[in-house]
Amino acid sequence: MSxxxxxxxxxxxxxxxxxxxxxxxxxLPVLLMLMFVYLFGGAIHTPISYVDYVxxxxxxxxxxxxxxTTAVSVSRxxxxxxxxxxxxxxxxxxxxxxxxxxxxxxxxxxSTAIVLVVALAIGFRPHxxxxxxxxxxxVLVVYLIALSWLAAAVGILARSPEAAQGIAFLVSFLxxxxxxxxxxxxxxxxxxxxxxxxxxxxxADTMRALLxxxxxxxxxxxxIAWSLGIAVGSIALAAALFRRRRIQ
Amino acid sequence: MYDNAIEAAGLxxxxxxxxxxxxxxxxxxxxxxxxxxxxxxAGKTTTVRILATLLSPSGxxxxxxxxxxxxxxxxxxxxxxxxxxxxxxxxxQTGRENLxxxxxxxxxxxxxxxxxxxxxxxxxDLVAAADRRVRTYSxxxxxxxxxxxxxxxxxxxxxxDEPTTGLDPRSRQTMWEAIKAxxxxxxxxxxxxxxxxxxxxxAARIAMIDHGRxxxxxxxxxxxxxVAGERLELELADADAFDELTRAIDGRAMRYExxxxxxxxxxxxxxxxxxxxxxxLDPERVRIARFLLHETSLDDVFMTxxxxxxxxSESELAHV
Numbered sequence: 394m395s396x397x398x399x400x401x402x403x404x405x406x407x408x409x410x411x412x413x414x415x416x417x418x419x420x421l422p423v424l425l426m427l428m429f430v431y432l433f434g435g436a437i438h439t440p441i442s443y444v445d446y447v448x449x450x451x452x453x454x455x456x457x458x459x460x461x462t463t464a465v466s467v468s469r470x471x472x473x474x475x476x477x478x479x480x481x482x483x484x485x486x487x488x489x490x491x492x493x494x495x496x497x498x499x500x501x502x503x504s505t506a507i508v509l510v511v512a513l514a515i516g517f518r519p520h521x522x523x524x525x526x527x528x529x530x531x532v533l534v535v536y537l538i539a540l541s542w543l544a545a546a547v548g549i550l551a552r553s554p555e556a557a558q559g560i561a562f563l564v565s566f567l568x569x570x571x572x573x574x575x576x577x578x579x580x581x582x583x584x585x586x587x588x589x590x591x592x593x594x595x596x597a598d599t600m601r602a603l604l605x606x607x608x609x610x611x612x613x614x615x616x617i618a619w620s621l622g623i624a625v626g627s628i629a630l631a632a633a634l635f636r637r638r639r640i641q
Numbered sequence: 642m643y644d645n646a647i648e649a650a651g652l653x654x655x656x657x658x659x660x661x662x663x664x665x666x667x668x669x670x671x672x673x674x675x676x677x678x679x680x681x682x683a684g685k686t687t688t689v690r691i692l693a694t695l696l697s698p699s700g701x702x703x704x705x706x707x708x709x710x711x712x713x714x715x716x717x718x719x720x721x722x723x724x725x726x727x728x729x730x731x732x733x734q735t736g737r738e739n740l741x742x743x744x745x746x747x748x749x750x751x752x753x754x755x756x757x758x759x760x761x762x763x764x765x766d767l768v769a770a771a772d773r774r775v776r777t778y779s780x781x782x783x784x785x786x787x788x789x790x791x792x793x794x795x796x797x798x799x800x801x802d803e804p805t806t807g808l809d810p811r812s813r814q815t816m817w818e819a820i821k822a823x824x825x826x827x828x829x830x831x832x833x834x835x836x837x838x839x840x841x842x843x844a845a846r847i848a849m850i851d852h853g854r855x856x857x858x859x860x861x862x863x864x865x866x867x868v869a870g871e872r873l874e875l876e877l878a879d880a881d882a883f884d885e886l887t888r889a890i891d892g893r894a895m896r897y898e899x900x901x902x903x904x905x906x907x908x909x910x911x912x913x914x915x916x917x918x919x920x921x922l923d924p925e926r927v928r929i930a931r932f933l934l935h936e937t938s939l940d941d942v943f944m945t946x947x948x949x950x951x952x953x954s955e956s957e958l959a960h961v
Contacts, residue, residue: 399745403731410733410774474729481693482794483718484746 396484400492401499404466408500414462418500422455422508429574430515437575441605445519448512449529449600450573453593455504456537457565460544461558463497467548468557471638486635490545497541498534505533519604529603532613535620536596542627549634568593592619646671646706646798646829647692653700654687654853661687663853664701669831669846671797674824676844677833678943684853685833686726689802692831693723706797719747722791723800728783729790732776736767736786739775740793747794754793761789765819781812788819799823801832805839817843837939847939851947864942871910872935873918877902882928889922895944907945910934 408414429451434443470476470489479489509517521529544561551557570584571577571593577585588594595616602611647669654662662684669675677685690696692705694714703710706720730739737758744754762771765785770778775786784804791799801820805813820843824830834840840847841861848858857864872895877883883902887894896905908914915934923929935941 395748396746399742403734403742406738407731407733474725474727475731477690477693477695477725478723478729478743478791479746480695481718481721481723481800482743482747483715 396488397491397495400484400489401495404492404496405499408462408466408496414465414500417458417462418504419507421458422451422504423511425454426451426508426512427515433574437579439576441601442516442518444512444515444517445605446601447574448508448517448519449533449597449604450568450571452505452508452533452600453536453597454565454568454573455508456501456533456540457561457568459497459501459504460540460547460565461561462500463493463541463544464548464551464557464561465554466496467493467545468551468554471549472553487632490549490631490635493548494538494541494545497544498537501537501541502534519601519606521604521606525603525606528613529600532596532599532603532616532620535617535624536592539620539622539624539627542624542631546627546631546634549631549638567591571597573597592616592623595619645669645704646673647675647703647831649688649692649701649703651701652688652691652698652703654684654691654696655699661853662691662698665850665853665855667703667831667848667855669798669829671829672824672827673846674820674830674832674844676840676847677831677850678835678837678840678847678939679833679850680835683850685850686802687853688850689723689800689831689833693721693800694718695723719794720796721798721800722794722796723802724787724791724804725802726806728787730775730783730787733774735772735774736778736782736789737762737771739786739790743790744793749794757793761793765789779812780808781815784808784812784816785819788816788823792823796828798829798831801830803833803835805834805836813839837943841939849943849946856946857942861939864939865937867942867946870937871908872905872937872941873908873910873915874903874905874933874935875922875929876931876933877904878928878930886922886928895941905935905941907937907941908934 408418426447429447430444434447437443439446467490476486476489480486543564547560547564548557551560570580570588571591572588573593577588577594580588595612596619599611599613599616645668647667649665649667652662652665653660665684665688667675677688679685687696691698692703692710694710694717697711705717708716710717734742740758740761741754744757745751749757762768765788767782767786767789770782775783778786805816808816820830820832832843844861846858846860847864849856849864857867875886877886880902883899883904886904887897890904890906894904894906906918908918919929919932
């Protein structure tokens with residue numbers, strides 16, 4: 394247990410001391426939100442006020458950015474000597490990966506808190522009750538855990554930190570053709586089917602509904618199923634990749 | 642208890658079709674520095690990774706600190722440390738944080754880890770830099786910290802995989818001293834190196850490895866005795882002379898260097914012998930421009946035993 398804690402603290406410390414990942418975790422989410430609310434928001438018509446609409450989307454897109462940091466951290470440890478040194482002193486590889494995943498979740502929760510504070514300052518006022526807020530947060534956390542494991546798998550798969558960054562970027566780009574920033578019905582017809590059903594939209598729609606107190610028609614279970622599916626798939630992939638790399 | 646810190650018999654390792662390690666036997670007693678010497682891709686890193694339990698052997702057996710590297714992996718891991726070719730340090734943590742973290746991972750409690758870290762900083766002359774991030778460290782400081790991190794759990798066997806590659810000569814000197822001190826404290830050190838002078842300066846015993854096989858083993862002195870006492874270096878007049886002589890000598894030379902038109906031959910060093918040899922090789926006295934006699938170095942031994950290896954060749958196998 395103390396090994397796991399030591400490695401979580403380490404992963405958190407390393408990323409919070411790295412300028413690049415600090416900007417990604419702390420500044421980028423807020424900037425992205427301000428950009429959408431003040432620059433693009435005026436041109437986007439949403440059923441609720443745009444700031445209420447976009448905040449869940451911003452949070453999810455930033456989970457993708459944070460995943461990039463995690464993938465790079467994992468990949469760096471595997472490419473350098475750290476993994477060998479740890480294994481040679483009987484620390485299991487999975488404990489190291491777990492440290493990065495937990496740090497990733499904690500870092501993203503910090504980003505979330507900052508985004509929410511700024512959002513409230515610029516007029517974010519969804520009408521959901523506290524239970525709805527808690528449920529929305531729970532849905533976000535499950536998604537966060539899923540993407541953090543996906544990032545870890547990408548980090549193990551990639552042969553270099555640069556490759557990990559590249560793959561993570563591609564994956565995080567999938568958040569754009571979704572309901573995160575604009576309603577899906579404004580997109581080209583051929584794209585709508587994909588955009589409406591992909592996990593980012595499902596999670597965003599669910600969070601939005603829970604926050605605004607309109608949870609009735611929300612795809613809650615489908616959102617959670619997506620997240621759990623990604624988590625389980627990523628953990629299995631990470632384990633398989635890890636086993637393969639260890640044998641070599 | 643155990644007799645030897647490291648005992649390996651018939652270690653083999655196959656990667657796909659490729660046999661990278663082909664029956665390596667090693668014995669290293671406690672308190673000894675043992676050098677595994679060979680070019681890139683010879684199997685040095687593979688040997689170390691097997692002994693450090695990171696890679697399983699395809700054949701053979703090995704015991705480290707008295708435990709089997711395959712069946713008692715965990716016991717072995719609690720008694721060893723590995724310092725690889727890449728420094729395994731966190732650039733964004735301070736020296737002290739790196740040390741304390743590793744101590745905690747080796748199951749020291751918080752207080753014990755802090756105390757050991759302070760001892761290590763003292764011992765490796767890093768007190769002044771203890772609370773600076775490692776990214777600000779010089780190459781030599783990094784290396785000392787890397788070793789210190791390896792020692793925080795008080796290992797009985799230390800593996801150093803090409804520890805001085807890329808270090809400047811002064812840092813290398815410092816690190817040689819540190820390795821000697823380590824062995825003097827009773828720790829067994831297995832070190833791999835491409836540098837013959839390093840093996841010569843440090844190791845009580847040296848094993849020369851090439852293409853996955855040990856080609857020789859012994860003290861530096863014993864190994865040097867295995868080739869003739871001296872090396873006669875001939876500088877040839879021109880490229881034609883070089884080619885003719887290469888043919889005439891037909892593989893008896895230790896080295897051929899076409900770029901400098903020089904050929905080296907093992908000799909005992911007596912005047913009679915050298916005179917006769919020069920006359921036989923160059924009866925017209927036009928081919929050989931100069932000659933020099935050198936004392937045999939480990940370099941010569943290696944060249945002779947491995948059949949005139951030129952420069953260490955780059956190989957992908959060094960990094961697996």
